[in-house]
Amino acid sequence: MIRNALTVGAWTLGSRVLGFARDILIAALLGAGPAADAFFVALRLPNLFRRLFGEGAFSAAFIPAYTATLSHEGEAPARRLAEDITAIMVVFLFVLMALGMIFMPAVLDALAPGFRAEPAKFALAVHLSRITFPYLWLICLCALFAGVLNARGHFAAASAAPILFNVSIIGALFILHGNGERVPEALAYGVVISGIVQFAMLGRALVKAGTPLRLRMPRLTPGAVTVLRRLGPGLIGAGVTQLNLTVDTIIASLLPNGTVSVLYYADRVNQLPLGVIGAALGTVLLPSLSRHFRRNETLQAQGALNRALEFALLLTLPGAAALGAIGLPIMRTLFAHGAFSDADAARSAAALAAYAFGLPAFVLVKLFAPGFFARGDTRTPVKIGLAAVALNLALNLMLMHPLQQVGIALSTSIAAWFNVAMLALLLRRHGGFAPDRRLVGRVIRIVIASAAMAIMLVTLRATPLMHLPGSLALIGLIGLGIGGFGVIGLGIGAFRVAEVRGLLRRPAKGAAALDGVKG
Template identity: 60%
Template sequence: MLKNIATVGIWTMASRVLGFTRDILIAALLGAGPEADAFFVALKLPNLFRRLFGEGAFNAAFVPAFAATLAAEGREEARRLAEEVASVMVVWLAFLAVIGVLFMPLWMHLLAPGFADDPGKFALAVRLSRLTSPYLMLICLSALLSGALNGLDRFAAAAAAPMLFNVVLIAALALFHHDPTRSSVALAVGVTLSGMAQLALLALAMRRAGMALRLPRPRLSPGVRAVMARMGPGILGAGVTQLNVAVDTIIASLLPAGTVSVLYYADRVNQLPLGTIGAGIGTALLPLLSRQMRLGNGAEARASLNRAIGFALALTLPAALALVVLAQPIMLALFRHGALNGTMAGKSAVALAAYALGLPAFVLAKVFAPGFFARGDTKTPVRIGLIAVALNLALNLALMVPLGFLGPPLATSFSALFNAGALALLLARADHFRPDRALAGRGLRVLAAAGVMALALLLLAPMVAPAAALATPLAAIWRVGLLIAVGLGVYGLGGLGIGAFDLDLLREGLAARRLRKAARSP
């Protein structure tokens, strides 16, 4: 499990670094102006589908079915299931893409109702959203191939594919950077082109895995119906985080101009640990739990879940505290350049701290969800998801007037805490989750080590942050990076000193790797 988590995490980290490069360029060229707001809203719908299907509902429904078919009936039957699902998806998603293009003005009234007060921004958002619509089909088909590769225990290509999204968008900005409107249009076209590139890469990886797919005539076979039945409710259960972000965007469009961009930049930084840790653990854990449950190993599944939780806490607690303490220098170093001024970057810093409060809950929800999905239960997470989304909406409406732009991230964090807590409680009641003394003790030690790190950063930040705010972009990023490195050192040494880390998991992973190398050697 550790090797697979590391594989997904490393590639995801590389993609996030490229994503930061992309966002720094967007901030410098578009700032928080109308073109940036329009593009970020145009990006919300395909991103929602990408995260729901790539990291959530589709994986929750398809990967257990694919893994079970592979284990019980062999590769040919697993291939047939993937082909049947793919052919139905092509028809359905092509229909959705066409509907999206034709009725995009109506969609825009739902996605960003506040844009209606600015006809120019509204028209640009509609135009950009139409250009990104084909990405829906491309990325969902990519999700199917990624799920099949994960089911085959081939995680690298699926984790590396999202890098192409950032590479293509960076190239678009490099070619069309002279005019904000042309830049935003180039970005929208780049989104769709990146979907084509990702699909091509994953199709090649499937061919190399000996499971190239064809598209038979679409039919609702029993396997397809089973996947669809699980996927429907799983959209809310696995994608509650993304639905909450969508609610934030709707509320942000009703707030003063630039709020959509302010929250986008903050969420992008928050997504670095969330995507790297949460997606890595969730992606690697679901196939493992599915196999263990298929073989009737409930005790092993509970032990795997406990280890995944301990691993998540060891990474997310220090990340959350570091983002809260260093929000201001991080956002100023990354985004206070070009068209984005210091005031807007400062607002993004406050929003980042609010998002970071819910970071551990966001990641734990991604860890708990596979505990339901591996057992074929998508209904329980959907009930919790519905309540969490309703709570987020209610808090957004209550906080938008007194707190302004700070309301959406706080509402999202509070709803994430509820979501993770409810999932944990219901798993425990069903006897699928038994937090033992080792997990509780390790969690407390991780919290103590992270607290010492936060205290060190509080003392050091005033010495570094002012200089970083006045430095050139590269110098500012270097100074903040040095501060983060010191924090990591304090946390790592402190954690080792008090036994906060599960070193047995690391030793087992290294031993398994040595065995695999020995088996491959002549």
């Protein structure tokens, strides 16, 4: 399982690196002004669906039903189930897309109410949103294709597809922009082009895997109804982080120009470990848990979840500490070029520190939610998720004026920790989660090592190291941070070298390194 997670994570890391290249170009060309705000609002709905469907929520509804059908009934019924879901989604999403494009001004009134005060900004956001909206149709179908591939153990193609999102936008930016005024439009067209390319790639991957899907007339079969019943709750339960970020966009539109943009860039940096670790582990954990629960292997399911939690926290806790300690050098080095000023970088860095506080929680949600979905329980994550969204909204309204963008980011992080606490408590009560001594001991040691590393990084920011050119100083800080955490963590037993080596070897050895339940 962990080896497959590393495969998914490697492709996701490649996508995130290209995403940074994309965002560096956007920041240099648009900065953090009205045009950037308009584009990022136009990108919010496509991004919401891309992350919800592409990072596990659709799989949470589809994979358990598909794998059960494949195991109990065979290849042909499983393929028919996938084809039925495809047909239903094609029709529903086409209607949704048409309505969205017709009533886009009303959609933008809900998504960015503050834009109405600036007619030119609002008009640009409506225009760009109409261009990007067809991407929703394409990416949801891509998620279905990816779900079939993942359920059959083909993780690489589905994980590689998001790279095309960034390649397409970067390509469109160079080919179509012409002049500065057309940059937002070029970016919007790049989003749609990426959907077409991803759709073609995943469709070809299905054919190569021997499971091509034919387009049928929509049929509400019992299997399809089961998937659809789980899909809505699954989207809310597994996608609370993205729903909260959408709430952040709504509130940010009511604050001064550039707030939407600086929050976007802060979230982008925070999303690197979140996407690489959370999405990767969540993608491969759900099929594993589904198999264990279907066979009544409760101890094995608990062990798999414990090792996934341990591995995730080993990466996210020091990552969060580092983002909080050196957020300003990161934002300046990555984005403070062209139209993106030092002041914009400082605003983004402050928001990044607040988002980093919730980084481990954002990842843990992606690991605890599959524990419910694998057992067929979609209601519990939904109830908790809706409570977390309500808490985030309430905190946003309280903190938006005194803390500006920092208050918005901090609200999201607090809501994420609330979500994790409730999921863990209820999953433990139902027997799906039993933290063992090894997990508890390791987490305590990881926290200590992460705190020590953060103190070291803050101290280093006051040394001559920071007089080096920006990129060299940042590389030095990151290198020393990794080295410091490694030495301290190894010294106090936060991890073992043999286990890390095991992750990088053959799948069987990698799984064995983290699948043990004993401490």
